[in-house]
Amino acid sequence: MVSALIAVAFAGVLASPAWSQVDVTAAFSDDATEATTGVFVTPPVAPVTTANFARLRTSMRPITVDSPAAAMPVVVDSSGGPIEVWRTDGTRATLPLSIDPGALPAQLLVNARFHGTSTLTATESGAGSDSILFRSGPFPGLAGRELAAFPFFEQVAAIQENDIVQTAIDPVRHADRIGQTYDVYIVKHRSADQWAVDNILFDESGGIETAVVTAGGVQDNVVDAWTTGLSGAAGTGLGVAYDVVYDFGMDGTLDPGDLVDGVKYADAGVAAFDSGGVDIDEAGFYIVHDLTQPGPFATQTETEFGGSFLSQRYVFPANIANMGKLPFIQISHGNGHVFTWYAYLQEHLASYGYIVSSHANDTMPGINAASTTTLTNMEYFLGNLDTIEGGIFEGHVDTSRIMWIGHSRGGEGILRAYDRIVEGSYTPVNFDAENLVVLSSIAPTDFLGPFQSLPYGKNYHMIYGSADGDVSGTPSNNIAQALHLLDRGTGFRNLTYVHGADHNDFNCCGFNDFQGPPATQIGRDEAQRVAKAAYLALAKRYFEDNVPAKDYLWRQYETLKPIGVAPTTTVVNMYKEDGPEADTFVIDDFQSQPATNISSSGGAVSFDVTNLVEGILDDGDGSFSWTTNDPMNGMTYGRSNDSTAGVVFDYSSAAFLEFEIVAPRRDLSRGQFLSFRACQGTRHPNTTARLGDLTFDVTLRDGIGTTSTISIGVYGGGLEEPYQRTGAGIGAGWQNEFETIRIRLTDFEANGSGIDLTDIEAVRFEFGGPSSDDAVGRIGLDDVEINRGR
Amino acid sequence: MNTNDPRRIGGAVTAIALGVAIGISLAVLGTTETAHAQNAQGAVAQAESNPSAFTAVPVQNLVVAQRFVLDESYESDWSKERPEVKQGTVIVVRTDKSLLRPRQSAMPILYVNDRPAEQTNFGHESGCLVAIVAGEVDLRSARIFHGTPGTAESVDAAEGRAELEAATAAGAKAFPEARVTKALDRGGEPIRLADRGALYAQVVAKLIERFSPQEAERAELYRGFDPANR
Structure with missing residues (x-):
């Protein structure tokens, strides 16, 4: 439609008669462009008003209206939509605007209210007219x-x-x-x-x-x-x-x-x-800076013994007495661990201005007991601020910004604790559920299954090592499949999956449970560098809505690796914007609509990839050995009675999978990213045939058939090959590693691709084609959506 | 009298008896091996995918049995019924350490008859477990064994009875009376304590320190459970 509009405008309006003396010119432009492709105006930051004019004037485009020999007023008017005109003194110029000859040349500012095109025309009765086509659309930045x-x-x-x-x-x-x-x-x-x-x-x-x-x-x-x-x-x-x-x-x-x-x-x-x-x-x-390096504050450590399983170690800025209220982070350790084992993480976060407590956790009886100590320690701390360590924390705890971190059984325990609050079986005294800003589990267990340890809509993060010899991810043991918990959330969720890290690398002193190819073992120091950076980004993201921190949660680690992390270390990031705040348009989550030819948003799904199966993301036979009888091989994101679902398929030559965008949702221009998560299928012949990052193309097609295609590999990386761990069957390759790929929608517009983001008809994934290095592959795909980049 | 102090029921101080118990050298502990204990670690691993395949493993020796009474009871997390613990026995058992390696996923549950015992340490290096047996128990007839891997908090009475039946069928037996008598002698007179915190701080911590010295950090943690130690 845009092209048509331009064509009509060009043929019918824009050409100034040779005899015209009226001239309207945009700054830093020329008449030829004004009359053809038009002048681009960056979108406004908000509707311009007299009150905010001074703030927003720089987003407007200056124009000059003139008619050197004008005898009559020049009338400025617009057609087609999104623009409005302001005078340089900050008053709104209501269109049509009549300018007396004596006021010429007149300086005006054009503001784009919406995305689209609009023609501004200056006309002097009997003397002709001149026009500018304005275009407004997403401006990706510089x-x-x-x-x-x-x-x-x-x-x-x-x-x-x-x-x-x-x-x-x-x-x-x-x-x-x-x-x-x-x-x-x-x-x-x-x-x-x-x-x-x-x-x-x-x-x-x-x-x-x-x-x-x-x-x-x-x-x-x-x-x-x-x-x-x-x-x-x-x-x-x-x-x-x-x-x-x-x-x-x-x-x-x-x-x-x-x-x-x-x-x-x-x-x-x-x-x-x-x-x-x-x-x-x-x-x-x-x-x-290097996120693995400590922040500016010297830290102080104190230990409190408050009674049975009320032992806590605090690390906090040493000059806390001179500071305001600081966010609070509580760590609940795992089974066989000790509350003093997380000093590395406590000191790191405290050096950036957080109060970080690690408490004795009663994990041995099970998850409910662990959740109780998570809650009682929270209550103890917040309820005794006036006496703990002589009242050093009194007046310095921001109780509206709390993070819980739990390791292994403690990682499930914190979710159980939160679940108990949500379900009403526990009523907090000194805090409430809203105070919990983010929950994070380190390699959590899944003893309690789909209904008792849920993050619900809370921001939820997980860090997990691929070489975990304890909560191993082995397909035969649901308790050891940490990723279940991640997929049970309904809010913002992200995963930091660390190749070559084992279960106890994330504390100081647990035994070495590494399971994997020896050469891939990254060691405790490196794993903790990854963890320090991830947790700093997490805290900044959710406590402070820090913008660059978000990049660390979703961008490919190959292109944004914290400076202190070794170049050889592999980390897979998964990041999903979910919940009402996310305002995401889900094209297909593969859950609410099980048919393979209809997406969850109601659009048609077409494909010629082979062996496509949609279903619960649960390895079905307890083994990672590849067999055609278990299409969800390697999936450890849910139990058989969980709801998380996705699609798997393979290809051995050029093939596609296409999702129609339903008509009411085809304007994607206000979205930020096309996002999906995808993984390679572990131990599948197509995966083992070419071990390495796998790439493919993503194409948008608009309503008039214009396409724009981007290879996911262009941003660096691709879908990581599964960690080459053996066991749990024949062959090498551990659990499938969903990785988030986000492509900025404006990238599809680059270099005049012609794609019309206001009318996207289909998202198409193209595999094994000429622009891909990967002629064969086995892929799992989920959560195809347009999100807001939040 | 300070209610946080260890007291013998009837007024006699039990510190001496406790001292006798913790003075025992590890070298004199029994080392009875059982067929069940062989390949125990493999059995645990196998039980991850099929818990019912796990065969009960009796502990090897009963080393110490220290009876106690609390002024203030506590609710136990160690079974689904969550019983109140007012009195009981702290036991030290020696067992196959390959069963004891701390794990996050299911571990074999230590049973005394049909109820999980409150395991206070891991003992994976020492082979010695310190556990609290709630309520009255006749150790002369008790079967003490590692049952199906899981979490104790999820075990209900019916499951506990089934575990005991399975263990008995698998050959779990009561310890000889002489051995039980010796363990009780090492424990000494029953001890009266204020509450759970005091039990952990004053009895459990010392037993861990003595019989599983590699877990000194845990013993130190438990010492802090008693407000008197703050």
Whole structure:
């Protein structure tokens, strides 16, 4: 539809008669582009009002209306939708706007209210007219990293200080700027309010780069904007916030018409096209330090003995007396473990400003007993702040921000404890369920099955080693299949799956239970470096809604590995946005609709991949040996009476799997990512035939048949090959490792692909094709959805 | 009298008796091996996928039996019925250490007759378990054995009876009277304590320290259970 609109506009409206003296011109553009592809306007951060005009003016595009020989007023009006016009003094110019000849040339600002196209026309009666086609759509930002193939550039939030900062502009999206020269500034992040009062640019990267928007592709417009001296020293924070400004005025100030990556927009719903927006103070990018390194605070350790199974060890900032209220983290150890064994994690998190307690956990009788000690220790601490350690914590605990971490039986115990609160069998005295911001299990057991240890909609994280010799994941023992708990959640969930780590690597002193190829053993120190980084990101994400921390939870570890983690260490991330807050459009979760030819959202599913089976993600025969009788081989995400489900299939030549987007949901333009989780099928001949990361293509197709295709491998990595552990049958390869792949929707638009995100008809996965290195494969797939990047 | 102090029922201080118990050298402990104990670790592993395949393994020796009474009872987490523990016996048993390696998944449950005992340590290095037997128990007729792997908190009375039947059928027997008498002698007179915390701090911790010294950190933890030690 967009192309049609442009064509109509071009033929019928845009061409100015030769005799016309009226001229309307967008800043940093030219008449030729204005009349063809149009002028791109970045979407607003919120509806502009008189009150917020100063904050939002920089997102508007300046235009000049003139008619040198005007004898009559020039009337400015629009057709087609999303734009509104403001005067530079901050007053709204109601259209049609009549401008007296004496007021010409007139400077105005154009704001795009929605995504779409609109034509602005200036007309002088009897003297002709001139028009500009405005286009408004998602603006992915400027900062990121260059890719080797389409879409050639990826916008990211987190850039580590051992990396470089690259910026890029897509010369097709911004075709109106081709040939324009600009200065690249990396500036300390400012909110819209701050930009309103101070728009002077001060570059922090050691030099201003000057470049010209060049015709071609985004890959022809990449600037290495900051290559040395990056510092992520954010104190207790995670990430130093910067904005990127493309100063097209080249005057050292941010003005309308310049581009800024650091004023972000989010609205309330994927489907709600004009549901209104919210201003989110999010920088263009963040430089992040080594998350494995301690934070700025010296720590203090104290031990409290409060009675039977009320022993607690606290680690906290030593100068807590001079601090405000700090989030609280409680660790519940596992069976045979001791509460003093988590000093590494306690000290790390405390050095960033958290109070971290590890308590004696009564795990031997079972999970209910463990859950009781999780609860009683919580009550003890919060109920005795005035006396514990002489009252040192009094007034310094933020009881609205609490994280529970539990290891193994304790990892299930914390969920049981939460479940008891939810089901009403336990009523907290000194806290309530809302105070629990995030729960995290380290290699938890699953004694109690699907109905008693649930995270429900709470934010839930799991860290788990592939070489765990205890909660091993073996298909014959449901109790030892930790991943069950993850899939029982209904809120935000993420997994940090660490190759070569065993069960006791995540404490100081448990015995070595490593089970796997000896050469893959990463050791306790390395496993704990991974854990320290993961938990710091987790705390920052959920306690503070830290933006770059999110990147560590979902991006491929190959492309965002904490600096202190060894280059050879393999970690698989899974991240799912779920629950009402996520506002996710689920294309297919494979649960509510068991038919293989209909998705859970009601769209048609078509395929020519082979041996496609949809079902519960539960290995059916207790062995990881591959057999055609057990299509869910390697799946350890649920018991037979769990509800988690997915699809498995294989291919030996080019094949596809396509999901139709139902008509009411085809406008994906306000979504951030196409997201899904996928894994390789362990020990399947197609997996063992080519051990390594597996890649394939993802294609969007719009309503007029335009397609845009991205290989998941372009971002680095792919679907990790299963950890090559033996046992539990014949062959090598342990449990299937679901890994989240998220592709930014705007990436499909790169370089003028022509895809219309407002009218996406289908998401198509293409395997074994010419752009893939992997001619054969066995894959599990789940949770195909459009999410908000939250 | 300080109610946190160990007291013998009837007023006689039991510290001496306890001292006798914990003064026993590990070297003098019995080392009876049983056929059931052989390949026990393999049996545990096998039981992961098929718990019913596990054959009960009797403990090898009863080393100490210390009876106690509490001023304040506590609710036990060690069976589904969650009985109140007002009195009982702390026992030290020697067993096949290959059964005892701490695990997160199901471990063989220590039974005294048809009820799980409150196991307080792991004993995987020493081979010695310190456990609390709730209520009255006649150790001269008691079968003490490792039953089907699981968690004690989920065992109900019917399951406990089935475990005992299975163990008896598998050859579990009561210890000879002389051995039980010796264990009781080592334990000494019954002891009266304030509560569970005191039991752990003043009896269990010392027994662990003595018979399973590798678990000194656990003994130290239990010492902290008694408010008197804070």
